Amino acid sequence: MIRPMTTLQSVLRNQLGYTATKDGCRQGGCGSCTVLVNGEPMLSCLLPVEDVAGQRVTVLESITPAEGLHPIQEAFLDAYAFQCGYCTPGMVMISKALLDHDPAPSDDDIRQALTGNICRCTGYRPIVEAIHGAAEAMRGSGGEPRR
């Protein structure tokens, strides 16, 4: 049971225990709660859960394999693309959406995709590098991470 208009963010974190989706600004301003709805990035803090009943919601936990990491996560590790890590789940989800749409994005494509995802400590350059690295790895053999 939920109260009317509970956000998808709240249901994920507080009722389902999927806490990778972060609870940042609740204003649609930071991107840390980014999830994919039917493959398209949306902000779970602005989404009444009723609106996505029956839709396919993808969160960080659903792309992380039981053993090891998703190639995008691997690439973030390799590129030192996080310090505090708070923005990382949102960054990984928007990267997933981008690479699903375009397996070989340009620097500009990546920067455009990231405009709604705020990082306040790492800086964006390693994140952009990580996404290039992930793209390369995912285009290569069997999605193995870049070494």
Added chain:
Amino acid sequence: MTVRSYFLPRSLPEALGLLDERAPELLVMAGGTVAMPLINEGISLPESVMGLRLAGLDRLERTGDVLRIGATATLTQLLDQEAVPMLREAARSTASWSIRNMGTVGGNLFTPPPGGDVGVALLALDASVTLASTRGVREMPLAEFLTGFMTTALAADELLVAIEVPIRSEPTAYLKLGRKHANTPAVVTVAVRLEWHGERVTEARIALGAAGPHPTRARGAEALAVGTRLDADAIAAAAAAAARECEPFTDGVATEWYRRRMVSLLVGRALAQLAPGAGGGGR
């Protein structure tokens, strides 16, 4: 959260019925990008809300020379269409990918400045709006729909259901100045569309965003542009008129003084883009 009832109508008649029964207490929400932040913060405390995401009002349809945009079509859908290039530009310069996947074209018309600048493009394009209630349907020019700061001509029991845009071939110019390159509220937004007969301007639309209580037409500047060859003097005169007649404001993004300067600069640049010999258009 204090919301007691959340309605998700699956059709327009169902939505209009709910509105008829429960207006004006029923808060109408589409993409949630404006209403949800206020609800999450406790600034807005509605008891009942109607969400339009599943109401089937999100289609884009081209019929002859008219693009009909369902009120809940997303900004991403606007970015993906090709019939009206200025609307692609307006969508591209609005918010971020995730927000464009949620925010709607209709909702953008209810977004207070310095947001809501898709409406600036729609004004320059002579868009009209379709309003429906259980009493019937009416249409009006967007310029009449926008009446003040967060006020419109919409009656309490009415719903904005579509926006119609004439499809024309002449080049247009759309310039948005923000503090950042992307995902940024406007310092000033300018949208211009001109019609020509030979070397003379016969019709001018110069629309401004973040330079008044809602997107507005700079009618004095438009009048000055009409009949000219859009030479440097005509451009300067129109830009100066726009700066005089606009009603900018000071907020966290920019001061009134700066916005007025930028109205002059951007109107001048937009007109120069469309002037003969400039290589045609802001596409």
